[in-house]
Amino acid sequence: MKIIEGGVCAAKGFKAGAMRCGIRKSQTKKDLAMILSDCECNAAAVYTTNRVKAAPILLTKEHLANGKARAVIVNSGNANACAPFGMENARREAAAAARALGVEAEDVIVASTGVIGQTLNVEAIEEHAGSMEMKYDNSMTAAEAIMTTDTKVKTIAVEFEAGGTVCHMGGICKGSGMIHPNMGTMLAFITTDCAITAEQMQKALLDEARITFNRVTVDGDTSTNDMCALLANGMAGNAEIAAEGADYTAFREALHTITEDLARKIAGDGEGASKLMTCSVSGAADEETAERLAKSICSSSLVKAAMFGSDANWGRVLCAMGYSGAPFDTEAVTVEFASKEGRIAVCEQGRGLDFDENLAKRILSQEEVEIRVTLKEGGGAVTCWGCDLTYDYVKINGDYRS
Amino acid sequence: MKIIEGGVCAAKGFKAGAMRCGIRKSQTKKDLAMILSDCECNAAAVYTTNRVKAAPILLTKEHLANGKARAVIVNSGNANACAPFGMENARREAAAAARALGVEAEDVIVASTGVIGQTLNVEAIEEHAGSMEMKYDNSMTAAEAIMTTDTKVKTIAVEFEAGGTVCHMGGICKGSGMIHPNMGTMLAFITTDCAITAEQMQKALLDEARITFNRVTVDGDTSTNDMCALLANGMAGNAEIAAEGADYTAFREALHTITEDLARKIAGDGEGASKLMTCSVSGAADEETAERLAKSICSSSLVKAAMFGSDANWGRVLCAMGYSGAPFDTEAVTVEFASKEGRIAVCEQGRGLDFDENLAKRILSQEEVEIRVTLKEGGGAVTCWGCDLTYDYVKINGDYRS
Numbered sequence: 001m002k003i004i005e006g007g008v009c010a011a012k013g014f015k016a017g018a019m020r021c022g023i024r025k026s027q028t029k030k031d032l033a034m035i036l037s038d039c040e041c042n043a044a045a046v047y048t049t050n051r052v053k054a055a056p057i058l059l060t061k062e063h064l065a066n067g068k069a070r071a072v073i074v075n076s077g078n079a080n081a082c083a084p085f086g087m088e089n090a091r092r093e094a095a096a097a098a099r100a101l102g103v104e105a106e107d108v109i110v111a112s113t114g115v116i117g118q119t120l121n122v123e124a125i126e127e128h129a130g131s132m133e134m135k136y137d138n139s140m141t142a143a144e145a146i147m148t149t150d151t152k153v154k155t156i157a158v159e160f161e162a163g164g165t166v167c168h169m170g171g172i173c174k175g176s177g178m179i180h181p182n183m184g185t186m187l188a189f190i191t192t193d194c195a196i197t198a199e200q201m202q203k204a205l206l207d208e209a210r211i212t213f214n215r216v217t218v219d220g221d222t223s224t225n226d227m228c229a230l231l232a233n234g235m236a237g238n239a240e241i242a243a244e245g246a247d248y249t250a251f252r253e254a255l256h257t258i259t260e261d262l263a264r265k266i267a268g269d270g271e272g273a274s275k276l277m278t279c280s281v282s283g284a285a286d287e288e289t290a291e292r293l294a295k296s297i298c299s300s301s302l303v304k305a306a307m308f309g310s311d312a313n314w315g316r317v318l319c320a321m322g323y324s325g326a327p328f329d330t331e332a333v334t335v336e337f338a339s340k341e342g343r344i345a346v347c348e349q350g351r352g353l354d355f356d357e358n359l360a361k362r363i364l365s366q367e368e369v370e371i372r373v374t375l376k377e378g379g380g381a382v383t384c385w386g387c388d389l390t391y392d393y394v395k396i397n398g399d400y401r402s
Numbered sequence: 403m404k405i406i407e408g409g410v411c412a413a414k415g416f417k418a419g420a421m422r423c424g425i426r427k428s429q430t431k432k433d434l435a436m437i438l439s440d441c442e443c444n445a446a447a448v449y450t451t452n453r454v455k456a457a458p459i460l461l462t463k464e465h466l467a468n469g470k471a472r473a474v475i476v477n478s479g480n481a482n483a484c485a486p487f488g489m490e491n492a493r494r495e496a497a498a499a500a501r502a503l504g505v506e507a508e509d510v511i512v513a514s515t516g517v518i519g520q521t522l523n524v525e526a527i528e529e530h531a532g533s534m535e536m537k538y539d540n541s542m543t544a545a546e547a548i549m550t551t552d553t554k555v556k557t558i559a560v561e562f563e564a565g566g567t568v569c570h571m572g573g574i575c576k577g578s579g580m581i582h583p584n585m586g587t588m589l590a591f592i593t594t595d596c597a598i599t600a601e602q603m604q605k606a607l608l609d610e611a612r613i614t615f616n617r618v619t620v621d622g623d624t625s626t627n628d629m630c631a632l633l634a635n636g637m638a639g640n641a642e643i644a645a646e647g648a649d650y651t652a653f654r655e656a657l658h659t660i661t662e663d664l665a666r667k668i669a670g671d672g673e674g675a676s677k678l679m680t681c682s683v684s685g686a687a688d689e690e691t692a693e694r695l696a697k698s699i700c701s702s703s704l705v706k707a708a709m710f711g712s713d714a715n716w717g718r719v720l721c722a723m724g725y726s727g728a729p730f731d732t733e734a735v736t737v738e739f740a741s742k743e744g745r746i747a748v749c750e751q752g753r754g755l756d757f758d759e760n761l762a763k764r765i766l767s768q769e770e771v772e773i774r775v776t777l778k779e780g781g782g783a784v785t786c787w788g789c790d791l792t793y794d795y796v797k798i799n800g801d802y803r804s
Contacts (some may be wrong), residue, residue, distance in 0.1 A: 041577065049725070050721065050724040050725045051723070051726075051730070052720050052723065052732050052752075053724075063777045079717070082753060084754070085449050092411075115715075116715075116718070116720065116721065117716060117717040117753070117754035118754060129720070161763055223721065224720075224724060261575075287794075302799055305799030306799065306800070308796060308800045309799075309800030311800065313518075315483065315517065315519040316520075317483060318454050319452065319454060319483075321454065322451045322453040322454030322626060323453070323457075324453075327453070328453070329499030330453060347484070350454075351484060351485070352486070352519035386489050389796055390796060391796050391797070393707070393796070394710060394791055394796060397703070397707030397708065397711075397791075398707050398708070398713065
């Protein structure tokens with residue numbers, strides 16, 4: 001497997017396009033993107049667990065009930081959640097895409113991101129979607145169009161082999177605020193030319209989302225609109241993957257590379273973030289316990305603010321573990337901080353160590369820092385991703401609507 | 403019942419004192435306080451639920467096992483949590499208070515607040531506690547000494563009648579960061595001259611803490627050191643309250659006034675807070691559901707940041723309700739914002755209303771704002787308190803240790 005260029009257009013037979021159609025107030029920012037496969041795809045998706053689900057989520061679930069899709073339409077600027085005419089407008093958005101791309105409306109995945117509670121300007125989509133230029137090497141423009149408070153375009157693609165055949169898989173995503181376990185306003189679209197059944201795709205996507213996207217936390221809020229959709233058009237020509245085995249494993253490895261890379265990019269681009277914070281917990285009683293502890297650490301406002309200040313305040317790490325509700329022996333905790341500048345142990349057996357504050361500061365001043373917690377309960381180990389809490393987070397969210 | 407002056411010295415027979423003994427680096431900030439009753443008290447307390455418990459919490463539990471106490475010693479500047487020699491130093495702190503005040507060490511409540519993981523400078527306490535001046539009208543100085551990042555002194559007292567006898571009750575507390583359901587670094591000390599059994603006190607304190615202190619949330623972190631202790635010396639001379647009835651009810655009302663007032667003061671003085679945010683949820687299926695929803699709203703970084711910006715972004719309120727895990731009909735939600743400037747409905751039946759943005763801005767620009775959520779499930783209703791998320795929260799917590 002190797003990393004390649006091309007994002008959602010890296011796989012054979014996928015076109016993308018984007019434009020400004022007028023949903024956003026901005027006169028320059030693109031607000032509509034589409035992705036189209038040359039032929040029908042097997043499709044799988046995972047969705048937000050928020051009880052309040054946006055209309056496009058409900059509609060996409062309906063459309064993917066048969067495991068088939070051909071196109072994606074995504075708008076930014078309006079979430080079409082808790083909004084008047086929500087389902088009606090989501091259907092009109094799907095129909096507009098279907099007309100523009102010459103496919104069936106039932107084969108269109110619809111996703112929206114932006115402000116909640118306002119009527120979607122679906123007329124703008126209907127008026128302009130037909131004039132969108134769809135091209136085979138156009139992933140970047142689509143990745144840009146789905147950004148909201150994101151500061152960086154998020155894209156990745158890989159080449160891998162299944163059954164001796166070269167396949168490609170690539171993805172784009174957006175997400176920077178409202179990110180939490182169980183998919184906070186995160187939209188991710190992954191395409192592949194590998195042939196695989198919808199059932200196997202769904203299984204792989206669920207498993208990978210659980211250990212990548214669902215282990216990202218930025219601010220503890222989970223959005224109404226999150227979705228990760230995966231389309232496979234089979235154009236690579238491999239024998240269709242219909243069960244576990246070497247080919248399925250290769251597919252999963254490719255998917256893991258894509259989802260972990262996008263998850264890290266989302267965490268590192270958390271609203272206002274100045275650094276990516278990785279938290280690894282090992283030696284926990286089991287994976288569930290490890291995850292609960294790691295997420296509690298990554299979600300703690302106090303830990304996040306300390307990371308912003310490059311302050312080796314490990315007491316807050318222990319404190320966050322303590323209120324997580326997960327059982328562990330408080331007398332057996334080791335905490336280390338690490339980055340490319342090195343690593344430093346700050347707590348052993350639940351007690352503070354004398355450590356070099358200058359070295360700790362240098363380690364924590366990097367753009368990627370890691371909190372490593374080791375317990376002595378068992379073999380449970382996980383890695384979660386988050387970011388620091390900064391002035392800019394407050395600024396961005398103090399008046400998002402204006 | 404009426405509000406009076408005097409804090410923890412409002413009740414007969416309670417002295418207080420405070421000093422700078424040298425635990426903090428600051429050359430001016432007081433860091434040690436004591437409270438002393440002229441005679442033995444019945445005592446009750448509630449503690450943090452954090453799995454990582456500071457040594458003074460463990461020691462105080464031990465000392466209050468018999469329901470009796472006479473004095474309180476509190477230091478700020480060091481939490482004595484996850485610290486070397488934790489239990490040993492907590493015991494030495496109790497012994498120092500006992501020597502200074504002429505009481506038994508087992509009758510001393512010990513509380514600490516400050517940085518985690520560093521050895522408590524107990525020698526400074528041992529050296530200086532004996533010279534602390536204890537006075538009958540000295541609550542304010544004790545209230546000041548227990549402050550950490552608090553910006554306001556928090557104190558309240560009331561006069562009430564039990565069995566025809568005038569009684570007094572007063573409290574001081576500290577708390578501004580790491581405040582969350584289940585007592586985040588909050589220390590509260592309440593004294594009364596009312597005669598009441600330890601059992602009845604404990605019951606009343608548990609019930610009141612549940613609906614006041616435990617409904618405050620500032621940043622979702624729960625501290626290792628939280629404690630609320632209640633001392634009753636019986637010097638008012640009323641017939642001892644030993645069961646439910648009119649006297650118990652009067653006692654609970656007084657206690658409710660004290661704890662609710664202190665809870666609101668803690669929320670309004672949350673780290674960096676510019677305003678007190680009250681969230682009322684009514685019409686929920688039951689009280690537990692209402693509480694879960696209200697706390698989810700109060701804890702949401704996005705809601706808190708919107709309140710900072712006086713932005714009527716009610717979609718975030720619905721979103722926070724949605725990920726709370728509590729069941730409710732999303733189509734039956736009404737959201738209003740209110741303050742002394744008036745009230746405004748922004749969402750009905752789960753859908754946005756057209757509303758006057760200028761009026762909403764004016765309402766939310768006040769120092770006390772309320773989010774009112776009404777459901778149609780049943781009779782569950784609660785009020786929770788929190789604060790906005792500001793630049794100053796990040797600043798305060800970015801480098802707390804220095």
